Amino acid sequence: MTRVLSAVAWPYANGPRHIGHVAGFGVPSDVFSRYMRMAGHDVLMVSGSDEHGTPILIAADEAGLTPQELADRNHRVIAEDLASLGLAYDLYTRTTTRNHHAVVQEMFRGVHDNGYFVERTTTGAISPSTGRTLPDRYIEGTCPICKTPGARGDQCDTCGNQLDPADLIDPRSRINGEVPEFVETQHFFLDLPALAEALGAWLDEREATGLWRPNVIRFSQNILEDIRPRAMTRDIDWGIAVPLDGWRENPTKKLYVWFDAVIGYLSASIEWARRTGDPDAWRTWWNDPEALSYYFMGKDNITFHSQIWPAELLAYDGRGSRGGEPGEYGVLNLPTEVVSSEFLTMEGRKLSSSKKVVIYVRDLLSRYQPDAFRYFVAAAGPEAQDSDFTWSEFVRRTNDELVAGWGNLVNRTASMIHRSFGEIPAAGELTDADRAILQTAEQAFDVVGGLIARHRQKAAIGEAMRAVGEVNKYVSDHEPWKLKAPEQRERLGTVLHVVAQCVADLNLVLAPFLPFSANAVDAALGGTGEVAPMPRIVEVEDLDGGAGYPIITGDYTATPRWERRAVVVGTPVGKPAPVFAKLDAAVVEEELERLGLEVADGSAASPV
C-alpha cells in the first residue's frame, strides 16, 4: 500500500465552472483516485475553491456584492456541481477559511525566514479611487504601435504586440473607466533564481522516471531557462495579509492569489486531518518521501505547478542555494507528477464564459446523466491534446457506445437470467470458449488498471469497452436464448453464469469511470449497489471560528478491491430497468439552438 495524494486544481470562484474545467481536472483526477483506492492505496484527494484575486473583486462589484458574498455563492454552486459529477474528494474546501489563511502565512514566514523573498520597488498601475492594483490586462487604451483603440495593457489584440500599460495612449480602467495612476510600490518577490538549481535537479529526476507527459516536462524545463524573481504580493484589499510587521496591518497589501492557491493542497490536507480528529494525519502524505503526489490541472496551470509551487516548497524547506531550515511543517514532498490536460473546445470554438460559448456543469447535469458526460471525457477528452466536444458526438458516444455497448450487455444479461432462472445460476463444465471470455474479463483489471496508473485514460476505457464488445460477441456466439430444451438447461446456466461473471468484472473495471452506473449495474445483478462510494456535501463550521461553509467529503472505505469478485450463485436477479438513458437525436439541435448555433449540415455547426 502506498500513500497517494491526489491534488486537484482549485476552481476559480468568480462564477460557475463549465464543462471544459471539469474535463481538464475533474474527471481525470476522480478516475485516477477511484482506481488507486480500488488498487489498495491510501488516497487523499483534496481541492477547493480559489477565492482571492482581482477577478473576484470585479465580479463582486458587478453583482453588487462583497467579495466574500460572491465567493460564498460561487463556492456553493461549484461544490454542488463537483459533487453531482461524483468527484470523490476526501475534502473539497475553500481558500477563505481561517485554516488556509494560517497555513499560507506559515508558508510565507518559512520562505521569508529562509531568505527566499527579495523586496523590490516596482511601478504599477492602481485605481485611484480604490487603491487596488490594476493588472495590465484590466487597463485599456489606444495601442501606441498600431493606434487601434481598445488595446489591453498587456497586449494589443489587433497587432499582437506586447505592450507596457504605461505606453498606452489615453489609458482607462476597464473596470470603472477612471484614469489609472502609475505609482511606485513595494513588493515581495519569490527569488526563483536562487531555487532554479534545485528545481532543475527535481525536474531532471522527474524526467528520468519517464512518467511525465513529454510536453509537460519539456515545457517545465524550458521555462527554467529564463527564470526571474516573481512578485508574490499585490496592492489589493482582498486576500491573505502579509504576516510581517508593517505589512500585516496594511489593508491594501495582500499575498498574490497564486501564492496562496497552490498552498491549498497542503492546507486542505491539514484541514482534512483536523476534521478526522488526528491533526497530524496529513504528515504521512507530505513528510514521508515514499508517499506519491499527483497534481491534476489544465495546461494553462503547468507553470504554477511545475515551477511556483515546487519553488515555494523548496524555499520553505530551505533547499535552495541560500540554504535554510524547514519550518514547523517539516520537509514537504515535491510533486511526483504534474498531470496536465489540454483544452476542451466546444463545437470547434474555445470555451468562453464571457463570449457565451459555454456549457455550465449544472446545465449539463440538469439534462443528462453524469456518467454520460464522464464517459465522453474519458473516451474523447483533452488528455494529451486539445479535443472537441460536440453535441452530435456526445449523443453518438452515449447512444452507440454506452447504451448500445455496455448498457445493452448488462440489460440482456440480467434479463435472460431473470427470465430463465430468477437468480445467478451455477456453472457446469466450462468449454474453452467459456474459459477464454472469463480470462478476457479478468485480464481487463491488469490492462485497464495499468493504463489508468499511467494516466492513459482514453486507452484505458477503450480497452474496457473492447472487452465489453468481446462479451457481447460471446453472447451472440452462444445464443443462450436457443438453449431451451431440458437437457440444455445446465449449459444455459453455465453460459449465463459466465456472462454474469464477465459483467461483474467489467463493472468493477468501469467503476472509476462510471461510478453512478456501476452501482446501478451491481444492483441489477442482485448486488447491494454499493461498489462506487459517492461524495456528499456537508455543512461545516470553520475550525477556527470563521463562518461556516459547505465542503465535499465522503467515506470511501467500502471501495471494493481491483480484482475479480466471484458472483454468488443463487443471488436473486429481478427484471432489469435500463441503466443508461438513450438520447433522442433531437437533443443535438436543441442544444445547438441553446448555444445560438445552428445545424449546418447534420454535424457541423456554424455561427448564426
Added chain:
RNA sequence: GGGGCGGUAGCUCAGUCGGUCAGAGCAGAGGACUCAUAAUCCUUGGGUCGUGGGUUCGAGCCCCACCCGCCCUACCA
C-alpha cells in the same frame, strides 16, 4: 517577436525504440440473429500520414524550412 504542442480515412482520434505502421471507432454498403433500450454479431469500401527538402538500406516517426491551429510569454487566474 520568443518558447512549446499539434496537423494521420468523410468525422473523432490511436500510432511506444526508425523496420506487418497504413490503424480503431463512427458514418456508408451487405449479411446473421431476435435475449436486449431496433440494441447485438459478421463481412466490406475508403488515406500523397499539412507542404517542400534532407539523413538512412528503410521515415507519420529523425533533421531543416515553410503553411495552418492552439497554449504560454511571468501584474488574469
